[in-house]
Amino acid sequence: MAVEMTTFDLSFTTSGNTDVIDLTRQVLDRVAETSLEDGQVLLFVPGSTGAITTIEYEHGAVGDLKEAIENLAPEGKYYRHNERWGDGNGHAHVRAALLGPSLTIPVISGRLQLGTWQQIVFIDFDNRPRQRRVIMQVSGKTKKKTKPRG
Amino acid sequence: MAVEMTTFDLSFTTSGNTDVIDLTRQVLDRVAETSLEDGQVLLFVPGSTGAITTIEYEHGAVGDLKEAIENLAPEGKYYRHNERWGDGNGHAHVRAALLGPSLTIPVISGRLQLGTWQQIVFIDFDNRPRQRRVIMQVSGKTKKKTKPRG
Amino acid sequence: MAVEMTTFDLSFTTSGNTDVIDLTRQVLDRVAETSLEDGQVLLFVPGSTGAITTIEYEHGAVGDLKEAIENLAPEGKYYRHNERWGDGNGHAHVRAALLGPSLTIPVISGRLQLGTWQQIVFIDFDNRPRQRRVIMQVSGKTKKKTKPRG
Numbered sequence: 001m002a003v004e005m006t007t008f009d010l011s012f013t014t015s016g017n018t019d020v021i022d023l024t025r026q027v028l029d030r031v032a033e034t035s036l037e038d039g040q041v042l043l044f045v046p047g048s049t050g051a052i053t054t055i056e057y058e059h060g061a062v063g064d065l066k067e068a069i070e071n072l073a074p075e076g077k078y079y080r081h082n083e084r085w086g087d088g089n090g091h092a093h094v095r096a097a098l099l100g101p102s103l104t105i106p107v108i109s110g111r112l113q114l115g116t117w118q119q120i121v122f123i124d125f126d127n128r129p130r131q132r133r134v135i136m137q138v139s140g141k142t143k144k145k146t147k148p149r150g
Numbered sequence: 151m152a153v154e155m156t157t158f159d160l161s162f163t164t165s166g167n168t169d170v171i172d173l174t175r176q177v178l179d180r181v182a183e184t185s186l187e188d189g190q191v192l193l194f195v196p197g198s199t200g201a202i203t204t205i206e207y208e209h210g211a212v213g214d215l216k217e218a219i220e221n222l223a224p225e226g227k228y229y230r231h232n233e234r235w236g237d238g239n240g241h242a243h244v245r246a247a248l249l250g251p252s253l254t255i256p257v258i259s260g261r262l263q264l265g266t267w268q269q270i271v272f273i274d275f276d277n278r279p280r281q282r283r284v285i286m287q288v289s290g291k292t293k294k295k296t297k298p299r300g
Numbered sequence: 301m302a303v304e305m306t307t308f309d310l311s312f313t314t315s316g317n318t319d320v321i322d323l324t325r326q327v328l329d330r331v332a333e334t335s336l337e338d339g340q341v342l343l344f345v346p347g348s349t350g351a352i353t354t355i356e357y358e359h360g361a362v363g364d365l366k367e368a369i370e371n372l373a374p375e376g377k378y379y380r381h382n383e384r385w386g387d388g389n390g391h392a393h394v395r396a397a398l399l400g401p402s403l404t405i406p407v408i409s410g411r412l413q414l415g416t417w418q419q420i421v422f423i424d425f426d427n428r429p430r431q432r433r434v435i436m437q438v439s440g441k442t443k444k445k446t447k448p449r450g
Contacts, residue, residue: 003153003303005338005440007408038155040192040287042340044406047415048356055247056198060230061240068223068244073368080360090361094368097355101418102404104252106194106287108157113285115197118251135413137340137406139440140155140289153303188305190342190437205397206348210380211390218373218394254402256344256437258307263435265347268401290305290439 004142006034010043010134014124018066018095022057023134024119027105028112030136036107039140043103046135049092049126051099057119069095075127092125099123107140154292156184160193160284164274168216168245172207173284174269177255178262180286186257189290193253196285199242199276201249207269219245225277242275249273257290304442306334310343310434314424318366318395322357323434324419327405328412330436336407339440343403346435349392349426351399357419369395375427392425399423407440 008030014021027041043052055061072095079090103120106113114120122134158180164171177191193202205211222245229240253270256263264270272284308330314321327341343352355361372395379390403420406413414420422434 007338007406038157040289042404042406044404044413045415046413046418048354048361048418053247054198054251056231056243058231058234060232060234061198061243061247063230064240064244065247068248072222072248072372073364080363081356081358082360084358084360090364093356093361094364097353097361097365097421098368098372098399099248100250100400100403101354103250104192104194104254104404106157106192106285108285113194113196115195118196118198121247135406135408139340188307190439203397204348204401206381206393208381208384210382210384211348211393211397213380214373214390214394215397218398222372222398249398250400253400254342254344254404256307256342256435258435263344263346265345268346268348271397 005137005139008136010136012132014130014132016124016126016128016130018069019124020062021122022119023122027120027136031107031112031138034138035143036138036140037110037143039107039138041105041107041112042137043120044135045101045122046133049089049096050132051096051101051123052103052134053099054118054120056117057121072098089127092127095125155287155289158286160286162282164280164282166274166276166278166280168219169274170212170215171272172269173272177270177286181257181262181288184288185293186288187260187291187293189257189288191255191257191262192287193270194285195251195272196283199239199246200282201246201251201273202253202284203249204268204270206267207271222248239277242277245275305437305439308436310436312432314430314432316424316426316428316430318369319424320362321422322419323422327420327436331407331412331438334438335443336438337410337441337443339407339438341405341407341412342437343420344435345401345422346433349389349396350432351396351401351423352403352434353399354418354420356417357421372398389427392427395425
């Protein structure tokens with residue numbers, strides 16, 4: 001097996017405030033570029049106020065998720081973190097730690113193994129618009145080049 | 151190092167409604183089949199109404215987890231998602247997104263590194279019985295075949 | 301690509317009761333030992349009363365996280381698990397299952413890809429001090445040895 005590992009930066013802007021961004025298209029395009037046959041895609045958030053997960057990316061479900069997260073760590077509560085930096089994003093740190101920064105998805109026969117109604121989302125918990133970056137690492141064996149018939 | 155990657159489908163039925171299914175035996179059996187020496191097992195849920203994690207698979211702890219999840223995203227609440235599809239499983243989508251679809255477990259010297267009281271569980275948040283599939287990908291180096299003594 | 305996989309045990313003591321331990325220095329030191337160039341670090345908790353995630357390791361944010369977890373699965377509630385074993389750590393099992401036992405972080409050009417304000421933390425949910433172990437598995441391609449000029 002020829003094992004390859006390729007790294008990509010997924011870059012995008014968010015409006016902050018628990019903005020939920022669908023990264024599925026970007027991820028699928030990068031997988032296609034690599035000619036990966038069987039392997040894995042790791043997605044990692046290099047920061048402490050964002051998280052990554054999957055959901056059916058549909059307006060209702062996304063709104064429901066935002067509301068559940070607001071109940072889990074309400075923005076209006078007192079946060080000790082805000083006393084230190086005064087940046088008012090204490091709730092963002094708690095939310096990000098609870099949801100987690102990493103996600104791994106298998107690829108089989110070149111196909112990312114998401115369910116039909118399952119999309120990859122980055123959630124920006126910070127309290128302002130941000131330029132964001134998610135690290136995508138593709139590893140596994142690549143397709144054999146087939147000899148052209150001649 | 152001879153790197154190998156093998157993929158399995160774990161198939162099983164659930165009763166839905168936050169049914170917690172112990173997958174540990176299935177996973178251990180597949181690891182044994184691969185002759186993996188050192189590597190990793192990735193488990194991934196290809197869908198948006200189920201999740202994977204670990205717990206001590208004991209009636210009490212499983213019941214406690216179900217109750218905590220019911221408090222986190224109560225089934226009886228209003229969910230915007232239900233207006234779109236009318237399938238009444240808005241809570242399932244929220245729960246699955248919060249718990250997450252992927253889990254990776256190391257294997258050392260052929261042994262899956264779970265704790266003594268730690269089992270791998272799939273949780274089906276959908277509101278009806280389902281036939282389910284979890285993708286299991288085993289990667290790493292395999293045991294060297296030893297020459298038979300003769 | 302020469303693929304290598306190296307496993308480490310991270311060992312440390314905790315005071316239990318949702319003690320949050322910063323493992324970042326230990327992880328960075330082990331990555332440096334391996335001469336990994338591009339790859340991944342898997343961290344796994346072999347047990348059912350601890351979890352791993354990332355946060356800005358700052359007194360305020362850590363305190364905020366502890367409070368959110370206490371609200372998520374309060375220690376003083378009734379837990380069925382405690383009837384079985386009488387060890388009073390039912391809340392610990394629920395918390396650990398919700399946060400999850402695995403985390404994967406990419407390494408690029410020898411550098412662990414954490415954000416500037418992002419630290420790796422183990423959280424001990426058990427209700428007493430513990431000697432703990434986190435399994436760290438480093439995989440990927442290592443730096444080529446450069447010939448000394450002579």
